[in-house]
Amino acid sequence: SFINADFNIFRYHVAVMCLENIMERVIVSMQDPDMGMKMRNQRLLITVIPHAMTGRDIVDWLIQKYTITEEEALHIGNFLVKYGYIYPLKEPRNLCLKQDETPYRFQTPYYWTSTRWPASELDYAIYLAKKNIRKQGELIEYEKECYNALHKRINHTWDFVVMQAREQLRASKQRRKADRIVLECQEQAYWLINRPPPGVMDILEQGPDRRNVANTRVQLVSGQMLAIFVKYCEQYQDHDPIMQGCLPSNPWITDDIMYWNMNSETVTMPTKLRVERWSFSFMELLNDPLGRKELLTYLEKEFSAENLCFWQACEEVRHGEASKIAAKVDEVYKQFLAPGASRWVNIDSKTMEKTLEGIKHPHRFVLDDAQMHIYFLMKKDSYPRYLKSELYKNLLAKAIVPQETKKSVFPFMRRQRHSSPSPALVTQTAEDNGKAKPSAAKANAGTASQI
Amino acid sequence: MAAQEVQPSETIAKLKSESEALKTKLEEERAKLHDVELHQVAEKVDPLGQFVMKTRRTLKGHGNKVLCMDWCKDKRRIVSSSQDGKVIVWDAFTTNKEHAVTMPCTWVMACAYAPSGCAVACGGLDNKCSVYPLSLDKNENLAAKKKSVAMHTNYLSACSFTNSDMQILTSSGDGTCALWDVESGQLLQSFHGHAADVLCLDLAPSETGNTFVSGGCDKKANVWDMRSGQCIQSFETHESDINSVRYYPSGDAFASGSDDATCRLYDLRADREVAIYSKESIIFGASSVDFSLSGRLLFGGYNDYTINVWDVLKGTRVSILFGHENRVSTLRVSPDGTAFCSGSWDHTLRVWA
Numbered sequence: 153s154f155i156n157a158d159f160n161i162f163r164y165h166v167a168v169m170c171l172e173n174i175m176e177r178v179i180v181s182m183q184d185p186d187m188g189m190k191m192r193n194q195r196l197l198i199t200v201i202p203h204a205m206t207g208r209d210i211v212d213w214l215i216q217k218y219t220i221t222e223e224e225a226l227h228i229g230n231f232l233v234k235y236g237y238i239y240p241l242k243e244p245r246n247l248c249l250k251q252d253e254t255p256y257r258f259q260t261p262y263y264w265t266s267t268r269w270p271a272s273e274l275d276y277a278i279y280l281a282k283k284n285i286r287k288q289g290e291l292i293e294y295e296k297e298c299y300n301a302l303h304k305r306i307n308h309t310w311d312f313v314v315m316q317a318r319e320q321l322r323a324s325k326q327r328r329k330a331d332r333i334v335l336e337c338q339e340q341a342y343w344l345i346n347r348p349p350p351g352v353m354d355i356l357e358q359g360p361d362r363r364n365v366a367n368t369r370v371q372l373v374s375g376q377m378l379a380i381f382v383k384y385c386e387q388y389q390d391h392d393p394i395m396q397g398c399l400p401s402n403p404w405i406t407d408d409i410m411y412w413n414m415n416s417e418t419v420t421m422p423t424k425l426r427v428e429r430w431s432f433s434f435m436e437l438l439n440d441p442l443g444r445k446e447l448l449t450y451l452e453k454e455f456s457a458e459n460l461c462f463w464q465a466c467e468e469v470r471h472g473e474a475s476k477i478a479a480k481v482d483e484v485y486k487q488f489l490a491p492g493a494s495r496w497v498n499i500d501s502k503t504m505e506k507t508l509e510g511i512k513h514p515h516r517f518v519l520d521d522a523q524m525h526i527y528f529l530m531k532k533d534s535y536p537r538y539l540k541s542e543l544y545k546n547l548l549a550k551a552i553v554p555q556e557t558k559k560s561v562f563p564f565m566r567r568q569r570h571s572s573p574s575p576a577l578v579t580q581t582a583e584d585n586g587k588a589k590p591s592a593a594k595a596n597a598g599t600a601s602q603i
Numbered sequence: 604m605a606a607q608e609v610q611p612s613e614t615i616a617k618l619k620s621e622s623e624a625l626k627t628k629l630e631e632e633r634a635k636l637h638d639v640e641l642h643q644v645a646e647k648v649d650p651l652g653q654f655v656m657k658t659r660r661t662l663k664g665h666g667n668k669v670l671c672m673d674w675c676k677d678k679r680r681i682v683s684s685s686q687d688g689k690v691i692v693w694d695a696f697t698t699n700k701e702h703a704v705t706m707p708c709t710w711v712m713a714c715a716y717a718p719s720g721c722a723v724a725c726g727g728l729d730n731k732c733s734v735y736p737l738s739l740d741k742n743e744n745l746a747a748k749k750k751s752v753a754m755h756t757n758y759l760s761a762c763s764f765t766n767s768d769m770q771i772l773t774s775s776g777d778g779t780c781a782l783w784d785v786e787s788g789q790l791l792q793s794f795h796g797h798a799a800d801v802l803c804l805d806l807a808p809s810e811t812g813n814t815f816v817s818g819g820c821d822k823k824a825n826v827w828d829m830r831s832g833q834c835i836q837s838f839e840t841h842e843s844d845i846n847s848v849r850y851y852p853s854g855d856a857f858a859s860g861s862d863d864a865t866c867r868l869y870d871l872r873a874d875r876e877v878a879i880y881s882k883e884s885i886i887f888g889a890s891s892v893d894f895s896l897s898g899r900l901l902f903g904g905y906n907d908y909t910i911n912v913w914d915v916l917k918g919t920r921v922s923i924l925f926g927h928e929n930r931v932s933t934l935r936v937s938p939d940g941t942a943f944c945s946g947s948w949d950h951t952l953r954v955w956a
Contacts, residue, residue: 218884378644388897393941404659404942404956471767474784569697575720576737
């Protein structure tokens with residue numbers, strides 16, 4: 153209908169943002185008559201080329217315009233050259249930005265990569281043929297090879313190639329020398345990008361083809377409830393090794409693995425930060441195997457350990473092998489849900505009824521409702537009481553605050569980087585000793601280590 | 604009375620002005636709901652100090668572009684995959700290579716470490732996701748024990764184990780995501796809704812662990828319910844392909860990195876974009892993003908070989924890291940937040956701290 157037609161016309165005129173468009177915005181800014189680059193005439197031997205700029209000027213402009221460092225400006229400037237939006241007047245083969253008096257010029261939009269006219273073999277052949285004629289056969293190595301290969305491949309049109317080349321050379325001879333030099337540089341820069349010499353990175357390489365969609369979108373307005381992010385970042389700041397460092401030291405910086413040893417799953421006395429973290433949320437306590445162990449100890453004292461065991465068993469159903477679901481659900485029923493079960497869990501009657509009905513046809517999610525009920529029961533009741541308990545408080549008081557280890561004073565005496573047993577080896581040893589069936593061990597190791 | 608003949612162009616013009624009026628009204632209504640943006644809420648937060656992060660390890664061994672990497676839960680091992688089909692498991696701390704597998708395809712764009720540390724999953728142009736158990740027996744050919752799990756109809760772009768070694772979530776160039784049972788290779792659930800290639804995914808760290816987010820070439824980030832297969836939320840504010848999505852550590856939001864040279868933060872409860880991380884001087888797309896442990900920092904790997912470090916709350920860039928000599932294609936913070944690893948088209952991986 154009309155509305156759709158209108159919308160489609162609207163869509164068609166909206167530009168799709170991509171790398172080239174973004175780069176072109178930069179180039180257009182650089183050419184702004186008021187705020188853009190100051191350009192000057194550049195003398196090349198006896199010819200004067202207008203509208204040139206120095207590498208130093210380019211870097212300075214980028215620094216000033218985007219409030220960035222010299223390093224970053226040089227980095228960006230290099231890309232503008234590598235992608236063919238700016239080309240060097242001297243040493244035109246070397247597509248890089250030098251931060252000195254080296255002269256550069258803006259590439260004509262005709263040759264921008266975004267223009268997308270196909271850089272065909274025919275065009276390349278004509279270009280090489282022109283060069284060949286001008287330099288009287290003295291092409292550089294890889295160009296010679298390309299020229300000969302093209303000559304073979306499109307031999308049937310070679311007369312046309314040579315005729316075109318001669319015609320274009322004749323036309324260019326009628327131009328002023330400055331214009332001729334500029335046109336040659338522009339063309340050369342274009343071909344350096346579209347047919348990069350061996351060893352030079354192909355900037356046009358993109359990876360496997362993707363299907364995209366071109367359409368408009370309406371900008372969303374930002375929302376509320378953002379204070380939680382500030383709060384979360386503040387709470388975890390001391391626990392963030394990249395932000396605050398970690399004690400005794402960051403293993404990656406000092407090569408000392410004490411930090412990992414002190415925070416391992418099997419450590420006897422945890423660090424203070426670690427124990428503190430359990431108080432941030434119920435999930436933090438459960439996610440830490442040591443925390444989970446402590447919680448179990450506490451629950452045993454309260455005679456409600458079956459809740460945690462039930463929750464864990466449900467996790468194994470949810471995340472285990474599809475083939476084992478029925479057997480596991482049956483086990484769960486026998487241990488936790490059946491009347492008179494040894495570790496009966498106290499679920500509300502409605503949920504219990506629904507669950508018992510559901511397990512007649514067991515599937516992966518059949519225990520979800522019951523599991524959630526028990527989870528929130530622990531979270532709302534047992535967890536806050538655990539945090540107030542003597543068990544937790546004593547552990548927190550005894551928990552370790554490691555001493556800081558400084559990086560070695562003598563840099564040449566680098567600490568030896570010790571290897572650690574591979575997790576794969578741990579399970580294999582268990583297998584070898586006949587301790588556990590392989591898949592069970594893996595499943596348990598997998599699910600027990602995190603929610 | 605003679606009927607007036609309405610010219611088609613008049614109708615279009617009329618409809619256009621009507622739709623413009625509607626749009627304006629919509630924006631006004633939205634603006635009323637407008638509260639504050641994240642950086643305004645964070646005005647009183649202390650700014651971050653000088654940031655010094657360096658390359659602490661360089662992993663050399665891939666013969667071609669590194670495309671993906673993942674950390675092992677042991678906080679020091681990683682798996683990486685590359686364009687030439689090689690998948691390597693390293694102890695990044697010692698820089699030793701521990702396992703190597705050659706896939707029968709090129710462009711292995713996805714790899715993941717199993718939670719147990721006993722297996723890795725990978726795939727790419729073969730349209731599959733395969734699981735290799737890690738054996739330390741030097742004589743054992745890892746490729747022989749390979750298990751084919753996922754089958755898509757186009758390239759595999761990302762994969763992730765869920766909470767155990769037994770299930771894998773995948774995304775593909777065929778526009779879908781899927782959940783698979785590893786043991787049987789059975790498809791447990793498929794997720795349809797993207798209008799183009801899906802490039803990335805991330806599992807939610809929520810209490811109930813039932814959702815994940817995906818990003819695609821349709822510029823959309825979709826949040827999915829793993830049980831039902833339904834798309835429960837959708838965000839469309841990027842202006843180009845979304846290459847990477849990652850949850851904020853609390854699970855209340857997620858960040859995205861896109862070819863439009865921006866990273867963005869989406870609040871799940873507010874159902875909106877709440878921050879944009881961009882700078883006029885950043886021209887190239889962001890390929891991969893991840894948060895520091897506290898969520899205060901967002902690391903972005905970019906196609907201009909750099910890594911930009913963002914203050915998530917204030918929206919400013921705190922640091923730019925140079926070092927790679929080609930695109931940064933993949934970036935993950937280690938499980939305990941002590942470092943992050945970046946992989947690049949320059950064939951290397953770097954660990955930064």
